[in-house]
Amino acid sequence: MKGEDLLAYGADLLAYGGIPTFMRQVATRDLEKLDVAVVGIPYDGGATSYRSGARLAPRAIRNVSPLLWGFHREHAIAPLGVLRVGDYGDLHVSPGDASATLETVHQEARTILRAGVQILALGGDHSITLPLLRAYAERYGPLAILHLDAHADTWPGPWDHSSVLRLAREEGLIDPTAWIQVGIRGPLWSEADITTPTRLGAQVWTTGDCHSRGMAAVIAAAREAIGPRPLYLSLDLDAFDPAFAPAVGTPEVGGLTSYQGLQLLRGLKGLRVVGADIVELCPPYDSAEITAILAANLAFEVLALMALAREARSGA
Amino acid sequence: MKGEDLLAYGADLLAYGGIPTFMRQVATRDLEKLDVAVVGIPYDGGATSYRSGARLAPRAIRNVSPLLWGFHREHAIAPLGVLRVGDYGDLHVSPGDASATLETVHQEARTILRAGVQILALGGDHSITLPLLRAYAERYGPLAILHLDAHADTWPGPWDHSSVLRLAREEGLIDPTAWIQVGIRGPLWSEADITTPTRLGAQVWTTGDCHSRGMAAVIAAAREAIGPRPLYLSLDLDAFDPAFAPAVGTPEVGGLTSYQGLQLLRGLKGLRVVGADIVELCPPYDSAEITAILAANLAFEVLALMALAREARSGA
Amino acid sequence: MKGEDLLAYGADLLAYGGIPTFMRQVATRDLEKLDVAVVGIPYDGGATSYRSGARLAPRAIRNVSPLLWGFHREHAIAPLGVLRVGDYGDLHVSPGDASATLETVHQEARTILRAGVQILALGGDHSITLPLLRAYAERYGPLAILHLDAHADTWPGPWDHSSVLRLAREEGLIDPTAWIQVGIRGPLWSEADITTPTRLGAQVWTTGDCHSRGMAAVIAAAREAIGPRPLYLSLDLDAFDPAFAPAVGTPEVGGLTSYQGLQLLRGLKGLRVVGADIVELCPPYDSAEITAILAANLAFEVLALMALAREARSGA
């Protein structure tokens, strides 16, 4: 089947050729054909802190995604051979209308999940995690969350990229016993930015913790907290140092290396990953596409984890 | 039909959303469904003079093509309503193998033309005009050529972007009585760069001519030379001044304005445009996408000319 | 007075030194001290068409504004010597909340105008013209509008940068007998994009008209239509060709030169300019600041027109 579609999009084997669906997978909204729907959410109306521009991120990630080739070295798996992955296109967003966007993303995500298809979402700013978690919680109940980020995203105020995790927690979408934040750092508004996440239940790993204790410790703690729960990965690229991810909405120095991020995700092997988003890529600042390439590689790690989980279930 | 496909690619109405097929048209290789096939030719192996990078041009043009919306103000026509236009994806090229590329582009172009479908090719460097003209000449005989370019492209030597028009002429693919060059300028290797094009039959309009005599004179001369002949448009973006088209393979100062280029193409209304290529966009140098947007607009002008020709035939 | 303030901000005479208030003028909200308030409106929530990023424009324009030095060659006037110009800082905007922004910009603009102070607004995307015109129309009644733009901005739909002029007209903020659009061009959604502006009363000058008939004709027509009416200038940078203004939200090829824009504004000498906005600068795409410098020069032209109007009144 894929060969035929590949022909349709003229892809050949050149990473820079053809119509850039995600990893050259079939573009379809026929959910019966899919196990995983890669969806773009080109919305940056929630990027209130500093830069806008994340609306261009889904296109930027699709453009570089053919560089992912297909076989995962460390896990020795070809995710696209295990899972039927398709490019669902972009969800409907309204650039000037936050509440309409919140609703349409929620509805469309619900539709996908109800069909038994998992979502790998390419943001958009981090605000888009709320409607996704609403749909996920409808299906799975409160979720375990691995939250890679420089910021706790627990600010007060209405729905935007700085309040989104607090809102999700307050709505009961997150299992507070299984909420891990990794990569946290940087100047704050006040001490409340430290106490609030903890009060809400988040287990916080600053980059200082990551550097001093090592990623193995992070992984062990995360695995213990998450256990067999359905796990949602919310991956904000600003968890990485601006050296590795210059093109994010709100850069913070002193961040993770790209390798640390890969280590962390690879360390989640065997956990029950049910969905993920990759957010805050801001392409106008990505002079050599390195942030987009990092985002694409995170997506590939997610697909590998999903494929491993599928194989584990099948093998049982 | 298109609505459904649009759904499939999740495009909505946002210029930055969805999977970027050319102008959001259906991605298909079913030639029965098409009047015009937009094809990418991501080849820069013929860019011997200065910069490489044109391989990335088809993707860059597709990315900005939703900005073309659809209705042409000056011609008062919606080309996509008149013609069935589809995105055929990219033709097969071999980045390290010139002769293989020459052959596959020729064969695939022939296949499209034999189905009665016209080609709007997005290069690639200018060398890709040769295999396209071979296919066109098989179908139409020697063609009238409007050749927008800073350079005559009549250098000696093997097939590349600097010799391509000479080779096409020597192979009899060009009707020497209807070959118009517009935008010619810049330092040369020798006087032969002036005498050769003329000897081969080209009618040469330098940018100096264009500026001093006006585009109306160029248009009148072109229309007279071309007449009812089948017309192929070979549009090298370096015809434009680097101010308007900085991201080209071989920039030359003192070029055309974007408006002059639009004027020229609009002035060809009613001529029998049967095919076109837009070449030499070099995206790594296009810091604000302005060259890609110009390239996309040239493509839109070509589609409008094709639609006008279709309407003229239908109306007859 | 200014000398002292200058000292306070450490500006000296270096264009790159000191704290960048607009043209090194005093930063104040004491309206008694001002004739003209330069205000930033860092809002890009209305930029629905393509790029976001205009939120960074006020800062970018302030940064380059010391390059304006102070004396206007063609008008032989030093606007800052005629008018008391101050930097009012930015108006309050809510990046994720359109209706709140619409309200606060309106209220703050009203406050300024009620104090008898004129506004020179640095956008932001073009949507910010609506709350400004609401405040202006409260004070002056329907205004004459010189609308420099590639787009008519008369699309249907809710308040954003593509519908803003239609809404202003429908609300009666614009005098339909004195609404001049200059720089219009580019692909459209449908023929309605041509008929709607005309139906609403706009006098449309495409760039084609500007190039073929000359700016003197535009100026004459504008002066005749506007006459002694209070005149508001809404200057969208995309009226200029991307060569001259690459860093705009929605670039359109075939636009005006920077010189044509200067000619047009200088041609309005003596008209009763009461306010202005300069919108759609998108700094992330401004690799050599040339669009910001153009924006700053437009601001300087506006100040010169205001100063000339002041001198004319004083001299009467």
Next chain:
Amino acid sequence: MKGEDLLAYGADLLAYGGIPTFMRQVATRDLEKLDVAVVGIPYDGGATSYRSGARLAPRAIRNVSPLLWGFHREHAIAPLGVLRVGDYGDLHVSPGDASATLETVHQEARTILRAGVQILALGGDHSITLPLLRAYAERYGPLAILHLDAHADTWPGPWDHSSVLRLAREEGLIDPTAWIQVGIRGPLWSEADITTPTRLGAQVWTTGDCHSRGMAAVIAAAREAIGPRPLYLSLDLDAFDPAFAPAVGTPEVGGLTSYQGLQLLRGLKGLRVVGADIVELCPPYDSAEITAILAANLAFEVLALMALAREARSGA
């Protein structure tokens, strides 16, 4: 008081809004109101080695400084609540006249220090450290120096950014028993570049030392050498690897990570920091502002150290 000033500059809470004084603090030259004066020194006449452009650095740092919000996570302190920090604007420099600049910077720094106000200087190239140290030594005698840098800056020759530390040492401005260099590396002119700093008394930590022995060792050695002495921090951004600080005057590969720099500064808690400069930011090369953001964060670390020192004194 600050609320009122904040209003005056229209800052609100948006990092990209308002007139960019440093961290939105009041712009003033009334030294009675200040404990710390943030001063810009937009001079790059001493950047003889490679790139010029550091003159634009003060503006670039101010522009991103609102991203520092205000509360320091690791030290649990809000420096702006402890210290009265103001933006003093830029010191007077003469771009084409080194000796005049040396004099005016010295004089203006002396004025600030005599008022009992500490200086946080935003360079400019590294040469500006000499006039600052002259003023500091007048007040404090020879200073302990933490010198973060890739280069020893002890070259022979007249005053510029490559000789500045040697000159300061030879003038007796530096306490040779408390001069720590961290981040040193890279190709040299000759072996003298190794022997000279040591001969002059500097304790040299190469990046190799930092990587192999760890920042804790650097911190311990620095604390021991510095003790209770008045400490001046001279922070050259090229101490960081170009990955973390691409936009510096003279990049050297193999440098520190941003986290190592933060670690080092945080490790100085309790020392008696009396002044600092942050130099060699070269904004034209800072495509995603990441070097400017790093520079701003170093400034925030300095303010936190000054605030901690103040609290320690007050608490005693």
Next chain:
Amino acid sequence: MKGEDLLAYGADLLAYGGIPTFMRQVATRDLEKLDVAVVGIPYDGGATSYRSGARLAPRAIRNVSPLLWGFHREHAIAPLGVLRVGDYGDLHVSPGDASATLETVHQEARTILRAGVQILALGGDHSITLPLLRAYAERYGPLAILHLDAHADTWPGPWDHSSVLRLAREEGLIDPTAWIQVGIRGPLWSEADITTPTRLGAQVWTTGDCHSRGMAAVIAAAREAIGPRPLYLSLDLDAFDPAFAPAVGTPEVGGLTSYQGLQLLRGLKGLRVVGADIVELCPPYDSAEITAILAANLAFEVLALMALAREARSGA
């Protein structure tokens, strides 16, 4: 001879290959071998107005100079076949020491001229024209000057790029009856910026004059004023609009097109061009090298004029 040298530098025929001497000419300081010495003057210590960075210009121009190929279309001449042109390398400058630079450039220029060799200087900022004119005036007496520039460069104050023409005039280096300024425009400090050049004798053509009266009128006036006098061309790239020359030290909107500049220089055919400088290129801002390419083309026009003058003398 050249073939052998060409081999030495491995240039072949690729514009991007080999060691970039200017136009692949021999690198030599043996003045006996030369008619024209191309010299770099990598000095930006006189760039006091806005951006520094012109020190990188000679290298940037050399890098793109192979694109000049060799044969001039309009003049039908191959300058390198008429004149012995060599790359003399860079003159000695002292980045932190204006007076030393003024002296060494003067001395080295004198040495070249005394050998009967003409200079084509690649700046550097515009200040470098003063030492060059000193050397030229020693040899030729006061010179006719074609001064292409946005700015009159007649500000008061010490030697820098804003005062250089005033100083040259006051020192008697310029023949006041044959000093033509073309491209003048932009905001000024005061009316004196208009009256001073005229008082000093300059014939001023603003860009407004150029656009309205045409370059033919400029050329005619220039030729009449200059006549048979030895003519020095001082070509500041900011005469061009930032669209055509974004990478200059002090951009001014409303400038010349690149074609107008070429027209002007070509119109000087037959005049006695004895020397030239091309200044104010600021490479860090030249994202697609278009300003460097324009600078190189101006250099080629100068060489063509020198060659034509040589042929005229030989033919006499």
Next chain:
Amino acid sequence: MKGEDLLAYGADLLAYGGIPTFMRQVATRDLEKLDVAVVGIPYDGGATSYRSGARLAPRAIRNVSPLLWGFHREHAIAPLGVLRVGDYGDLHVSPGDASATLETVHQEARTILRAGVQILALGGDHSITLPLLRAYAERYGPLAILHLDAHADTWPGPWDHSSVLRLAREEGLIDPTAWIQVGIRGPLWSEADITTPTRLGAQVWTTGDCHSRGMAAVIAAAREAIGPRPLYLSLDLDAFDPAFAPAVGTPEVGGLTSYQGLQLLRGLKGLRVVGADIVELCPPYDSAEITAILAANLAFEVLALMALAREARSGA
């Protein structure tokens, strides 16, 4: 001798001045004068995977090479004082003709080696290693290879940058017992990309291995495998993380730091380095030149190793 040549190229001591031969060394093809020939190979016809542009790399590396000054801190050696190093210019390549390029590079490399001169090659894409190894193996027999790279370069298919090491191995140019790959990582086409290199004999160190086991372990293993064999270094810049080397043809996240690369090369002290290439620099993506500067530093490390080897032999 060098002083004289230095004069000839006008270099002085400014890193940005003069004609950029590599490290200001004499440009010569007189092999009698040289111990090491630095050669450019401006070929990117083998860059089939993603980006083209490596053709511009030799020029970019030469441009920044004066920053290498000359004395190596860690080895305490001045390589240019031990070895006679010259800039040989570029080898002959044919941008559109792979087989011709393969032949001419081979022939010219053979000529250099037969003269007893070692080669330090500045690519070009990685394909250029094949003709170099052919020439080296003719002289030395199968070589020990330190292969720094993200990719094994053992893909099937014709000669290009993805197959080059496999071809070299199959041709017997590599000693399979002394082939070390360091930096390997990233998504693969299939498991064969893991098994093939091992089957061919390569000792593979992924970046994961490097990070977890430390560079000392890599160095020890490499030294043991290589022993006294003649050693060729093939240094693909994509071994480094895109943070450190953004401007490469095929970026892979999770790579080495620049310091790790320096460590590795310094650890080879005493081995018999006979040649090296530095490949895959892609300058159009190098916004702050940091990848070019890294490439130049690798070249300097190679020269230091060659000089150390020379000293060791002389000392014996």
